[in-house]
Amino acid sequence: MLSRRAIVAGLGAAAAATYAGGLAAPSIARAAAPFTQPKLPYASDALAPTISAQTVDLHYGKHHAAYFKALNDLVPNTSYADMSLEEIVKASVKSEADRKIFNNAGQAWNHIFYWDQFKSGGATEPAGELKAAIDKDFGGLDALKTAMVKTGGDVFGSGWAWLVHDGSKLSLVGTPGGDSPFARGGKPLLGIDVWEHAYYLDYQNRRPDHVKAVLDKIVNWTVVAERMQA
Ligand SMILES: [Fe+2]
Structure with a gap:
């Protein structure tokens, strides 16, 4: 669902290091917490004036980052500890008891999806x-x-x-x-x-x-x- 760039960037640190070492990209199912927030795919001023650099810096650097931090604090020693981000989102969505985990996992995933769909320099046209x-x-x-x-x-x-x-x-x-x-x-x-x-x-x-x-x-x-x- 997410691009390979986003998936690789979102892998746990150990798995990402394995990928960076030139081995085949690990499957998403093997990537578990702690999760790393993917890098923005453009500079923070690339979407201005539609979305200002100040908004991107706060939105990516504070809000999106906070979802990752909270998720990484919440997941250890739970049934979600060995799951990928995508698996956590799908497994926790219907659990009232795990609402905090879902909220942070959902927002971590949603924002990767969000940043990945924009383009510096203007929109393309659907084709x-x-x-x-x-x-x-x-x-x-x-x-x-x-x-x-x-x-x-x-x-x-x-x-x-x-x-x-x-x-x-x-x-x-x-x-x-x-x-x-x-x-x-x-x-x-x-x-x-x-x-x-x-x-x-x-x-x-x-x-x-x-x-x-x-x-x-x-x-x-x-x-x-x-x-x-x-
Ligand atoms: Fe947001």
Whole structure:
């Protein structure tokens, strides 16, 4: 689901060192806590002015980092200790007792997915099967954007707006907190963070303006298409 770069970067330190040594990339199932936050795939000012460097520095350097730290503090000596990040997300989503582990694992995963889908220097355009699916299921890219802005606006409080593919059809869904379609077995293609930490410095309360700008200016539709094919 995540790119190989993100998966490798998110591996436990020992597994990552093995990969860096030139051996075959370990399977995700062997990567367990402690998890390492992947590096940003661009400079922190690369998404400006759509998302300012100040927001990226806080969002990646403080919020995303904090989810990793909390997860690494919570997981040892639990049934999740030998699981990959993806396995923890899926295994903990329905457990009320493990809500803190899920919240932090979900947010660690969601943000890797988030940073990976943007592009310095402006948006590409959907092409090929992705474009055809957007045309079929939404009536075009502009209609998809309008509907996704509404999905993001309809999330009450903190959460995410997702473009999802179920194998035959694209749809939109909003989720609260650290939840995601991925946690529940779905296949997200694009995830827009609508927590206030994602936009408040740049857009204050204007969440729809932020989501629209992100969709218009910085989505890497090539990555979205790759996710649909994966
Ligand atoms: Fe966030």
